[in-house]
Amino acid sequence: MPDPENRLLEIDALHVRYKKIHAVDGASMNVEPGECVALVGESGCGKTSLCRAVLGLERISAGRVLFAGSSLNEFDAGDWKKYRNRVQMIFQDPGESLNPRLTAGGMLSEVLKVRRGLPAPARQAETERLLQTVGLDPALAGRYPHELSGGQKQRLGIARALAVNPDLIIADEPVSALDVSVQVQILNLLLDIQTARGLALLLIAHDLAVVRYMCRRVYVMNRGQIVESGMAARIFSRPQHPFTRALLDAVPDVDRCRG
Numbered sequence: 001m002p003d004p005e006n007r008l009l010e011i012d013a014l015h016v017r018y019k020k021i022h023a024v025d026g027a028s029m030n031v032e033p034g035e036c037v038a039l040v041g042e043s044g045c046g047k048t049s050l051c052r053a054v055l056g057l058e059r060i061s062a063g064r065v066l067f068a069g070s071s072l073n074e075f076d077a078g079d080w081k082k083y084r085n086r087v088q089m090i091f092q093d094p095g096e097s098l099n100p101r102l103t104a105g106g107m108l109s110e111v112l113k114v115r116r117g118l119p120a121p122a123r124q125a126e127t128e129r130l131l132q133t134v135g136l137d138p139a140l141a142g143r144y145p146h147e148l149s150g151g152q153k154q155r156l157g158i159a160r161a162l163a164v165n166p167d168l169i170i171a172d173e174p175v176s177a178l179d180v181s182v183q184v185q186i187l188n189l190l191l192d193i194q195t196a197r198g199l200a201l202l203l204i205a206h207d208l209a210v211v212r213y214m215c216r217r218v219y220v221m222n223r224g225q226i227v228e229s230g231m232a233a234r235i236f237s238r239p240q241h242p243f244t245r246a247l248l249d250a251v252p253d254v255d256r257c258r259g
């Protein structure tokens with residue numbers, strides 16, 4: 001059993017309600033330091049609402065989210081500030097989450113200034129390093145988001161997340177808006193970074209094929225609830241819940257044979 005003391009993120013009976021919609025309905029899950037965990041479920045099942053509540057972007061209607069043992073419900077302004085450097089999100093639509101008025105380099109430099117208080121010369125060097133880390137040519141620093149491809153924009157989104165040296169990255173369907181040919185590259189990049197830096201990754205996906213090769217543990221969500229969870233290998237070999245089996249049946253055979 002994982003040691004509860006060792007939990008980086010603990011979501012405890014979380015509810016997120018919009019006016020009439022109960023988007024997250026008592027979901028519990030946890031992520032340990034350095035672990036890659038998947039949250040999988042069909043479109044509309046509440047995945048993004050859960051992420052947004054964890055980030056403090058959506059109100060927690062009931063339940064708790066604990067980070068390193070402290071409840072978000074009890075955070076003061078200083079706690080939020082620290083938390084926003086420890087947890088970062090990568091969004092589904094890389095274009096929408098980037099400021100169209102800032103160049104790639106300008107945006108990273110801004111984050112390094114505001115969040116890490118780095119002086120200008122250090123920001124320049126760190127910006128280049130970040131671009132290289134995510135596989136972008138530092139010559140692209142002068143480009144605006146609309147001058148970048150979808151894959152490049154998502155790489156930039158990853159660089160922005162890394163700029164604050166987070167302990168946890170939540171990636172909300174980070175490749176579903178990208179061309180298939182680019183999807184694998186971005187997933188591999190995320191996996192490489194997660195491994196190299198030993199940071200925790202909560203990967204949201206609606207596709208089980210993707211998470212099979214990346215994540216240690218999997219949570220399966222349906223209608224705002226976690227219906228099954230376990231080690232990825234077990235979920236794939238012996239799914240318990242009918243909903244998980246249905247998700248697995250939707251995975252193309254070619255992917256199922258590969259493992």
Ligand SMILES: Nc1ncnc2c1ncn2[C@@H]1O[C@H](COP(=O)(O)OP(=O)(O)O)[C@@H](O)[C@H]1O
Binds near residue numbers: 018019023044050
């Ligand atoms: N801001 C919002 N206001 C009202 N309903 C919302 C809002 N965001 C999401 N929903 C609804 O909550 C449910 C869960 O949505 P979401 O969390 O986006 O699911 P997923 O990310 O799994 O596709 C859906 O029925 C969706 O229409």
Ligand SMILES: [Mg+2]
Binds near residue numbers: 173
């Ligand atoms: Mg979503």
